[in-house]
Amino acid sequence: MLQLQLRRLDLLCTVVHEGGVTRAAERLHVSQPWVSAQLRTLEKAAGAPLFVRDGRRLVLTEAGRRFHAWAADVLAGSAQVRRDIENLGAGLAGSLTVATSMAIGTYLVPPLLTELLHERAGAEITVHISEPAAALRSVATGDADFAVATWSDELDSEALHAERLWENPLVLAAAPDGPPDGDTITLAELAALPLVGVPAGVTFDRTLNDQLRSHGAGELTYVMRLGHAEAMKRAVAANGWNCLAPSYVVADDVDAGRLRSIRISDAHLAEGIGLFYRRTKFFSPLQDAAVAALRSLATPQGPGTPAVAGS
Structure with a gap:
């Protein structure tokens, strides 16, 4: 039952992203009538119309925008919870996925995570390198445990905990x-x-x-x-x-x-260095150790630079 409800929420987000039922059905490889039926079910549950037609496109109503924001948050949270549960029994191993901006992911983060891996053999660690805004999006959607990225006051981090570590x-x-x-x-x-x-x-x-x-x-x-x-x-x-x-x-x-x-x-x-993660994030022992290692780099920070390998 839960999976069906999550699938309906994912379908709604897909319709919003694709701008209509037909393209959403094609992307999801399902029939158009089935998509329309699921949307009607969601509208019945919400107690209000979620979409109105604007020419050939479906656009969200005011209620639909609020519902869509909630659905996106639920889907991101469910993805994160699934990964967290998988890691609960992993102890010192487990997995860690970090999203970073370009230079930080090339020079700063790898030495720190390599040292962590030496201490925790069997850990599965992945670093995704992209622009800061993309790194934050991957955290917001639950695809990464946290992001370490160039700090900017322009970054949209309202849904995330944002912590400036050092510069x-x-x-x-x-x-x-x-x-x-x-x-x-x-x-x-x-x-x-x-x-x-x-x-x-x-x-x-x-x-x-x-x-x-x-x-x-x-x-x-x-x-x-x-x-x-x-x-x-x-x-x-x-x-x-x-x-x-x-x-x-x-x-x-x-x-x-x-x-x-x-x-x-x-x-x-x-360059400011920032740490970003979902406010409701549950950290496994491995993930918690990685965040603690990052914060420890900021501790001796004064006017100089934190002592990291290669710096």
């Missing part, structure tokens, strides 16, 4: 023999350099521009925009260009002599 200073990465001379640079000097940037509009780009404006500086211009820190660092090293990056992103390259780290002397630019 990492941004540095200018330079080629060993490229500009600028010296170990420090001002914002005015920075604007004159050949810079590689992230794609326009991504969270890191928006937060960087906000910080530049707060220091009275305009947006930077770039010779090229690249979608991953590894590609940016290679372009810097090969062409004598520069890029702004969190200190942990370039730490290994600086130690190996592939890049230089240049401090910005007249501005504090930083």
